[in-house]
Amino acid sequence: xxxxxxxxxxxxxxxxxxxxxxxxxxxxxxxxxxxxxxxxxxxxxxxxxxxxxxxxxxxxxxxxxxxxxxxxxxxxxxxxxxxxxxxxxxxxxxxxxxxxxxxxxxxxxxxxxxxxxxxxxxxxxxxxxxxxxxxxxxxxxxxxxxxxxxxxxxxxxxxxxxxxxxxxxxxxxxxxxxxxxxxxxxxxxxxxxxxxxxxxxxxxxxxxxxxxxxxxxxxxxxxxxxxxxxxxxxxxxxxxxxxxxxxxxxxxxxxxxxxxxxxxxxxxxxxxxxxxxxxxxxxxxxxxxxxxxxxxxxxxxxxxxxxxxxxxxxxxxxxxxxxxxxxxxxxxxxxxxxxxxxxxxxxxxxxxxxxxxxxxxx
Numbered sequence: 001x002x003x004x005x006x007x008x009x010x011x012x013x014x015x016x017x018x019x020x021x022x023x024x025x026x027x028x029x030x031x032x033x034x035x036x037x038x039x040x041x042x043x044x045x046x047x048x049x050x051x052x053x054x055x056x057x058x059x060x061x062x063x064x065x066x067x068x069x070x071x072x073x074x075x076x077x078x079x080x081x082x083x084x085x086x087x088x089x090x091x092x093x094x095x096x097x098x099x100x101x102x103x104x105x106x107x108x109x110x111x112x113x114x115x116x117x118x119x120x121x122x123x124x125x126x127x128x129x130x131x132x133x134x135x136x137x138x139x140x141x142x143x144x145x146x147x148x149x150x151x152x153x154x155x156x157x158x159x160x161x162x163x164x165x166x167x168x169x170x171x172x173x174x175x176x177x178x179x180x181x182x183x184x185x186x187x188x189x190x191x192x193x194x195x196x197x198x199x200x201x202x203x204x205x206x207x208x209x210x211x212x213x214x215x216x217x218x219x220x221x222x223x224x225x226x227x228x229x230x231x232x233x234x235x236x237x238x239x240x241x242x243x244x245x246x247x248x249x250x251x252x253x254x255x256x257x258x259x260x261x262x263x264x265x266x267x268x269x270x271x272x273x274x275x276x277x278x279x280x281x282x283x284x285x286x287x288x289x290x291x292x293x294x295x296x297x298x299x300x301x302x303x304x305x306x307x308x309x310x311x312x313x314x315x316x317x318x319x320x321x322x323x324x325x326x327x328x329x330x331x332x333x334x335x336x337x338x339x340x341x342x343x344x345x346x347x348x349x350x351x352x353x354x355x356x357x358x359x360x361x362x
Contacts, residue, residue: 025055025068032071038078045079049087053094062099066108069095073112081120081128088113089135096139100148107196110155117163125169132159150189150202157181161209165339168218175213182210212320218337222247222330223318229302230282230291237330243275244356245330246349249316251283252293254324261297263346267353268300275332275360276353279303283324285310331356 028051040048049072056068072091076084092113099105115128133156140152160178164170170178190203197205215223225237225247237245248264250257268278280303284290287305294303306313311321319328327345329338329352338352 025052025064025071028052028055029071032074032078039080040075040078042080042083045075045083045087049075049090053090056094062102062104065099066104069108070112073108076113077116077119081124084116085128085131088115088132092135092139096144096148096152100145103193103196103198106147106151109151110158110195114155114159114162117159118166122167122169125163129159129163132156146189147192150185150192151195153181153185153189154195154202154206157185157206157209161212164213164217165341170217175217179210179213182206182213186210208320208322216320216336216339218339220336222328222334222336225279225281225304225315225318227304227306227315230287230294230305232287235279235302235304237279238334240277240279241334242332243277244332244353245334246276246278246353247281247319247328247330248278249281249283249319249321249324249326251311251324252289253284257325258293258297260325260346261299264349265298265300267346267350270350271353274353274357276357281306281315281319283311283313283316283321329353329356332360 028048032048052068052072052075056065056072059065059068069091072087076087076091079087092109095105095109095113115132117125117128120128136152136156140149142149144152157178160170160174160181164175164178186203186206190201190206192202194200194202194205222237222245227235229235237247248257252258264278268276278301280294280299280301282290282294282303282305284293284305285308290303290305304315306315319326323341325341325345327338327340327349328336329340329349331337337356338348340348340352
């Protein structure tokens with residue numbers, strides 16, 4: 001029935017693509033990537049996704065199926081919100097029915113099809129989350145396997161973790177509800193492997209999310225951040241209470257971390273004389289390598305070395321860092337106010353610091 005509906009959509013919007021309908025995922029992707037814009041209108045989204053769903057339903061290859069559904073996830077991200085919601089529902093229904101015994105399936109469900117809240121108006125994110133919850137609850141019924149139910153519940157929790165990690169949107173009650181959701185996930189499915197990971201159990205990864213929600217939410221006191229810097233001198237974030245503190249987690253092998261150094265230098269030059277302190281936390285296993293990198297890039301700020309454990313060092317653990325660059329901004333009271341990652345960190349950081357300076361009349 002779904003394939004028939006997809007064909008009707010193709011008939012309805014087919015003229016948009018002249019006389020040639022792509023016959024493979026490679027052709028579809030070329031069609032998609034040839035666009036100059038980062039977004040699709042509803043008609044384009046439906047045309048591309050209809051063809052993708054037909055290809056997914058016809059293939060007997062796991063690899064081709066997952067590749068096609070991954071492409072559908074890209075279409076969702078580029079689509080208008082209501083269209084994305086519809087495509088997400090159809091995609092997850094198809095995913096629940098095929099190849100659900102594999103880790104790659106789990107990774108698709110728990111990472112690629114979570115709503116793109118960044119595109120959603122701040123006044124609408126709660127409605128979007130409710131719709132997503134209803135979809136996952138409907139799909140995660142007892143007739144499905146334990147693996148399917150575990151991954152859908154995990155995706156439900158992750159949607160909230162994503163929101164809390166990026167925006168100050170969750171109320172204390174919503175945060176507590178999310179913690180209870182993680183409790184349920186750990187108690188019911190904790191002994192299963194974490195979606196998309198071969199050596200980590202759900203209880204371990206969900207425990208990290210639990211810690212993040214409880215200890216690193218917006219407004220929480222910054223965790224212990226102390227040790228020695230790259231010159232082996234003592235450094236402690238508590239010494240800077242009363243100033244705005246930026247905590248930047250980086251490593252020598254993180255190219256995006258190093259690429260933003262010139263922008264950070266420019267920003268700090270503009271902020272000279274303001275009550276702002278910039279502290280790097282380096283995750284290299286070798287302190288001398290970290291020092292060479294800091295000198296090569298002429299970093300003017302102090303960098304705490306997180307010890308020989310590198311990415312698993314005590315400060316990175318305290319901040320629950322699992323990727324670089326990760327940047328936190330702490331206000332004059334020592335409370336976490338901004339969490340920055342991804343692209344254009346320097347630009348976001350400039351805006352965050354300006355807001356906090358305005359609060360103290362700086």
